[in-house]
Amino acid sequence: MTALRTPTVVTDREALARVRDRADRPVAVVMTMGALHDGHAALLRQARARAATVIATVFVNPLQFGPNEDFDRYPRTLEGDLEICAREEVDVVFAPTPAVMYPDGQPNTRVNPGPLGEILEGASRPGFFHGVLTVVLKLINLTRPDVVFFGEKDYQQVALVRQMVRDLDLDIEVVGVPTVREPDGLALSSRNRYLSDSERTTALALAAALRAGAAAPGGAAAVEEAARSVLEQADGLELDYGVVTAPDLGPAPASGPARLLLAAKVGTTRLIDNGPVTL
Numbered sequence: 001m002t003a004l005r006t007p008t009v010v011t012d013r014e015a016l017a018r019v020r021d022r023a024d025r026p027v028a029v030v031m032t033m034g035a036l037h038d039g040h041a042a043l044l045r046q047a048r049a050r051a052a053t054v055i056a057t058v059f060v061n062p063l064q065f066g067p068n069e070d071f072d073r074y075p076r077t078l079e080g081d082l083e084i085c086a087r088e089e090v091d092v093v094f095a096p097t098p099a100v101m102y103p104d105g106q107p108n109t110r111v112n113p114g115p116l117g118e119i120l121e122g123a124s125r126p127g128f129f130h131g132v133l134t135v136v137l138k139l140i141n142l143t144r145p146d147v148v149f150f151g152e153k154d155y156q157q158v159a160l161v162r163q164m165v166r167d168l169d170l171d172i173e174v175v176g177v178p179t180v181r182e183p184d185g186l187a188l189s190s191r192n193r194y195l196s197d198s199e200r201t202t203a204l205a206l207a208a209a210l211r212a213g214a215a216a217p218g219g220a221a222a223v224e225e226a227a228r229s230v231l232e233q234a235d236g237l238e239l240d241y242g243v244v245t246a247p248d249l250g251p252a253p254a255s256g257p258a259r260l261l262l263a264a265k266v267g268t269t270r271l272i273d274n275g276p277v278t279l
C-alpha cells in the first residue's frame with residue numbers, strides 16, 4: 001500500500017502565496033465549502049488527472065448565505081476533509097477563516113451576476129450568486145488557477161462562473177463535472193447530512209422526478225408537469241421550482257436538448273438537482 005501524501009494546509013494569504021509561487025503549472029483549483037463527499041472527490045480526481053498542482057479550497061462563505069439560512073449549522077469537518085484530500089492526492093488545501101477572506105468585514109464591492117443570477121436559485125436565495133461569484137473571483141485571484149472544476153449538481157453556478165470568466169476576461173478554463181449520485185439516485189450533497197432516514201427516502205423523489213421528466217413525451221410543459229406531479233406526491237416535500245430551460249438556462253426550446261432543474265425543501269433541508277431532457 002502506498003502511503004497517503006498529506007496535503008500542505010494553509011490558512012492565511014501569505015502562506016498560500018508562498019506555496020502558490022512554488023507551484024508547478026498547470027494549477028487546478030477545486031473550490032468547496034468542505035464536508036467533502038464523493039462528489040467533491042470526483043472533482044478532485046479530474047483536477048489531479050489534468051494538473052501538475054491541485055489546490056482545494058475549503059471555506060464556508062458567509063456572503064452567500066441569507067439571514068435565515070444554515071451558515072451557523074453548515075457542517076465543518078476539516079479533519080475528514082483532509083483525509084479525502086490526501087486520498088485524492090491534493091497538493092494544497094487553502095482553508096481560510098472569514099476574517100482572512102474578508103479582513104474589512106462584508107465587502108462593498110461584489111460581482112453582479114446580472115439577470116442569469118436572478119432566476120431559479122437567485123430568485124429563491126436573493127444575493128446568493130453575488131456572494132458566490134464574489135468569493136469565487138477572490139479565490140481565483142488568491143490561487144491563480146489555470147483550470148477550475150465545478151459540479152453540474154449546481155448547474156446554475158457553473159453557468160454563472162463561465163459567464164464571469166467570459167465577461168471579465170479571466171484567463172481560466174472552467175470544467176463542469178457530472179453529478180455524482182448514490183446508487184439509489186440521490187445526488188450527493190453536503191446538506192444530505194441534515195436528513196433523517198425518512199427524509200432521505202422522501203428526498204429520492206427529486207431523482208425520481210428527473211427520471212419522470214426525462215421520460216415524459218412532449219414539450220417543456222409536459223416535462224415540468226411530469227416532474228412536479230412526482231414531487232407533489234412526496235409526503236413532507238415542499239416544491240420550490242421545477243423548471244425546464246435551454247441547456248444555457250435560456251428559455252426552453254420547442255424541441256431538442258434542454259435541462260430540467262428542481263429545488264425542494266425536505267423538512268428544513270433545501271435540496272437541488274437537475275438533469276438533461278430532450279423535448
Ligand SMILES: Nc1ncnc2c1ncn2[C@@H]1O[C@H](COP(=O)(O)OP(=O)(O)OP(=O)(O)O)[C@@H](O)[C@H]1O
Nearest residue numbers: 032033034039150151153154179180188189190191
Ligand atoms: N454530487 C455532486 N457531484 C458533482 N459535483 C458536486 C456534487 N456535490 C457538490 N459538487 C460540487 O462540489 C463543489 C463544492 O460544492 P459544495 O462544497 O457546496 O458541496 P455541496 O454538496 O454542493 O454542498 P451543499 O449541500 O451545500 O449544496 C461545487 O462545484 C459543487 O457543484
Ligand SMILES: CC(C)(CO)[C@@H](O)C(=O)[O-]
Nearest residue numbers: 031032033061132135154
Ligand atoms: C463555489 C463555492 C465554493 C463558493 O463558496 C460554493 O458555492 C460551492 O461549494 O458550490
Ligand code: BAL
Nearest residue numbers: 033064065132154157
Ligand atoms: N453548493 C452551493 C453552495 C450553497 O448552496 O450555498
